[in-house]
Amino acid sequence: MRAAAPCDLPAILAIQTSSPEAAQWEVSEYLAYHLRVAVSPSGLAGFVVARTLVPGESEILNLAVAPEFRRQGVARALIEGWLRDFPGTVFLEVRASNKTAQKAYKCLGFQDLITRPEYYDSGSESGIVMKFHSC
């Protein structure tokens, strides 16, 4: 796990593109936030982008793991690394249809907080806001 550098952006874009369930940002915008990558001998395995809101509160803006590295603890390592450095309350939002991510976040200790109805895609899909409290 390490902080990302601009030279990581093409690999981050490739992971994002192979993860259509994740938010599809212009990846250069991630450099304005905390951007971390999980590194494997064969390249990047995943990334997380997050921001602090106020001391003790942060938000995960996006997270994706390359399909060939899933179910191997990469998301866990990225989130636990974030929580180690920024303990407190962490929020994130996930599409209502993204049951895999919701299951993974629940395994990692997040709980449903609120539903934002008709939040995505011009109102066709709700967003689930999840919350984790680390201390």
Ligand SMILES: CC(C)(COP(=O)(O)OP(=O)(O)OC[C@H]1O[C@@H](n2cnc3c(N)ncnc32)[C@H](O)[C@@H]1OP(=O)(O)O)[C@@H](O)C(=O)NCCC(=O)NCCS
């Ligand atoms: C959701 C995602 C990030 C999980 O990444 P991952 O590296 O496979 O997750 P991990 O291996 O670290 O697993 C973390 C926990 O979630 C659970 N989990 C992961 N995928 C799961 C699945 N498909 N079904 C059920 N549980 C799952 C794991 O069992 C693990 O819990 P455990 O340690 O208690 O066994 C990954 O599937 C992904 O990139 N999806 C596409 C992008 C996306 O949806 N991003 C979220 C945007 S909000």
